[in-house]
Amino acid sequence: MTYLNRRTALAGLGAMFLPSVTLAGDEEHRMVVTKTPSCGCCTAWAEIARAEGFAVEIVENADYVGTKRAHGVPDDLWSCHSTRVGGYVVEGHVPIEAVRRLLAERPDVAGIAVPGMPAGSPGMGDDPTARFDVLSFGGAAEAGEVFYKAGE
Secondary structure, eight states: OOOHHHHHHHOOOOOHHHHOOOOOGGGGEEEEEEOTTTHHHHHHHHHHHHHHHHEEEEEEOSHHHHHHHTOOOOOGGSOOOOEEEHHHEEESSSOOHHHHHHHHOHHHHHHHHOOOOTTTSSSTTTTTOOOOEEEEESSOOTEEEOEEEEEE
């Protein structure tokens, strides 16, 4: 048996007897935020997500329209950044509480969105009393269906 074969065999034995260190929920807490290079409010939203325990990767892409199309976000729901997390798309300044609800409930939707850039939303002033709707889209979601009401 060569050194490489022995090493591979030992690695296989270790995998059989050592507990796994990967937690089931880890992938659901990994976010990929795609934003334009100059957007500061997107970075602020990503920092809020990090502070709330999410692992955040920021991808800068100057192709705003291409990003929205690639993520399947309907035109009327566009905001400044798009995020992939747990198999869903999160568009814009969505409160982290709504993201957590999405990941816990796992509805048959493509994602959730806060269209535009509402004042007081996370990354846009962070006012917990700001009132705005988080809409779901794709899958079984009806057009304009409210998933979460912020500020209530």
